[in-house]
Amino acid sequence: MGKLAITGGTPVQTSYPEELFHWPVVNDAMRRAQLEVLESGNMSGTDIAERFEAEYAKWQGRRYALSHNNGTSALTAAMYGLGVSAGDEVVCTTLTYWASCIGALQLGASVVFCDIDPETLQMSPESLESKITSRTKLVIVVHYMAYPADMDRIMAIARKHGLKVLEDVSHAHGGHYKGRMLGTFGDAAAMSLMSQKSLAVGEAGMLVTDDLEVYRRAIRYGHYDRISTLWKPEEYRGTKELPVGGVKNRMHQCAAAVGREQLRKYDREMREIDAAMKYFWAGLDDVGGLRIIYPQEACSDKAGWYASRCHYDPAAFGGVSSATFMKALNAEVGHFAFSNGCNFPLHLSTLFTDEDIYGYGAPTAHFFRKDGSNPGDVTGRLPVAEGIMPLLLGEPWFKHDDHRLINPYIEAVRKVAANFQELAGIDEGADAAVGGVALSHRRQGGKEASAL
Numbered sequence: 001m002g003k004l005a006i007t008g009g010t011p012v013q014t015s016y017p018e019e020l021f022h023w024p025v026v027n028d029a030m031r032r033a034q035l036e037v038l039e040s041g042n043m044s045g046t047d048i049a050e051r052f053e054a055e056y057a058k059w060q061g062r063r064y065a066l067s068h069n070n071g072t073s074a075l076t077a078a079m080y081g082l083g084v085s086a087g088d089e090v091v092c093t094t095l096t097y098w099a100s101c102i103g104a105l106q107l108g109a110s111v112v113f114c115d116i117d118p119e120t121l122q123m124s125p126e127s128l129e130s131k132i133t134s135r136t137k138l139v140i141v142v143h144y145m146a147y148p149a150d151m152d153r154i155m156a157i158a159r160k161h162g163l164k165v166l167e168d169v170s171h172a173h174g175g176h177y178k179g180r181m182l183g184t185f186g187d188a189a190a191m192s193l194m195s196q197k198s199l200a201v202g203e204a205g206m207l208v209t210d211d212l213e214v215y216r217r218a219i220r221y222g223h224y225d226r227i228s229t230l231w232k233p234e235e236y237r238g239t240k241e242l243p244v245g246g247v248k249n250r251m252h253q254c255a256a257a258v259g260r261e262q263l264r265k266y267d268r269e270m271r272e273i274d275a276a277m278k279y280f281w282a283g284l285d286d287v288g289g290l291r292i293i294y295p296q297e298a299c300s301d302k303a304g305w306y307a308s309r310c311h312y313d314p315a316a317f318g319g320v321s322s323a324t325f326m327k328a329l330n331a332e333v334g335h336f337a338f339s340n341g342c343n344f345p346l347h348l349s350t351l352f353t354d355e356d357i358y359g360y361g362a363p364t365a366h367f368f369r370k371d372g373s374n375p376g377d378v379t380g381r382l383p384v385a386e387g388i389m390p391l392l393l394g395e396p397w398f399k400h401d402d403h404r405l406i407n408p409y410i411e412a413v414r415k416v417a418a419n420f421q422e423l424a425g426i427d428e429g430a431d432a433a434v435g436g437v438a439l440s441h442r443r444q445g446g447k448e449a450s451a452l
């Protein structure tokens with residue numbers, strides 16, 4: 001029997017501090033707003049959604065915001081809005097949630113993946129540039145795990161090659177890069193407002209842009225009932241206000257009502273999360289082997305700290321895997337607070353290279369490329385992304401800056417780091433690292449599970 005809980009010792013904590021993790025924080029204004037929509041008999045209208053859009057656009061500092069039923073549909077509509085069409089290529093980082101890019105396949109385009117920067121986990125500008133071909137139309141930049149991507153270099157590359165840029169801000173609402181808000185760099189941005197994201201609304205998404213044409217096209221793609229507000233009758237007459245995307249992207253008004261109230265308190269909540277996470281890391285300053293992933297430039301931040309990870313150096317812990325280290329930490333605190341790994345690299349999925357999705361009798365991605373080549377050939381091996389999973393450890397996502405409640409988590413890390421030798425015998429190796437399709441926060445027995 002060792003000192004660590006996982007080897008039979010006494011855990012640091014035995015009770016679960018629900019209030020430290022519960023998300024979203026629900027207030028009376030949200031409850032009232034829900035009920036009003038429900039009782040109004042207008043759940044499928046757009047009046048409340050339009051108010052939410054106006055407030056969101058103002059908060060985001062962009063001219064237009066268009067509400068969607070989820071982030072996935074907002075991203076696909078943004079691609080259509082930006083003119084992605086048959087035969088085009090979009091370049092996307094391979095480390096992201098699938099919805100950043102799969103929508104391109106619906107538009108007859110193919111996806112080419114690029115590698116990441118090992119320090120920041122963001123799209124590598126060098127790798128991005130190496131993937132650009134004469135068919136490339138769009139760069140999809142994800143501010144992955146709340147960290148701002150290298151927008152100076154990415155925008156310069158995109159402008160140099162005449163490419164459009166779409167930001168996926170699903171992990172970093174309200175974040176900044178060198179003082180400028182994420183979502184204001186690209187030609188458009190889209191974001192999930194799903195209930196486990198930091199700006200948590202429910203099943204909901206938003207598209208923002210300053211470009212009227214992008215906004216108009218996104219409306220025509222999936223908001224049939226609003227076509228006549230922005231398109232002249234002679235522009236759509238023959239089509240009778242039918243959505244060209246064949247999809248219906250309208251946001252539920254209950255979600256819009258919740259969204260309006262969430263937005264009102266989001267800046268304050270972000271500040272509290274930021275203080276809590278920084279307090280946690282300040283308590284681990286002198287622990288070797290774990291290194292915070294945080295932007296170094298002035299006025300860049302990790303707003304919301306969604307799915308935040310740190311660098312884990314197995315060599316500092318006698319080769320013990322991050323998976324085993326994580327299990328030891330969770331045993332100390334009594335719930336699934338620490339996680340490991342990240343989304344699996346998307347380029348390893350044959351969905352993007354071999355699958356005949358629409359029954360053309362050939363792999364969809366080849367069929368969509370004018371020369372019939374395989375996007376997998378361009379994507380190639382992306383060694384940094386492929387090797388990163390065992391080198392990451394996800395820290396708990398504290399929603400309140402309550403030092404008394406956070407201290408046990410600091411203590412747990414210090415204790416496991418000081419006694420890592422006890423883990424050598426139970427280490428299952430790096431293969432136990434998890435990689436999933438989604439960063440989900442499953443609830444296990446009433447306890448938040450920050451898993452992949």
Ligand SMILES: *Cc1c(COP(=O)(O)O)cnc(C)c1O
Binds near residue numbers: 073096097098100170
């Ligand atoms: C969650 C997420 C999406 C998709 O949003 P939904 O609202 O779940 O459809 C897109 N991109 C990223 C990076 C995400 O994390």
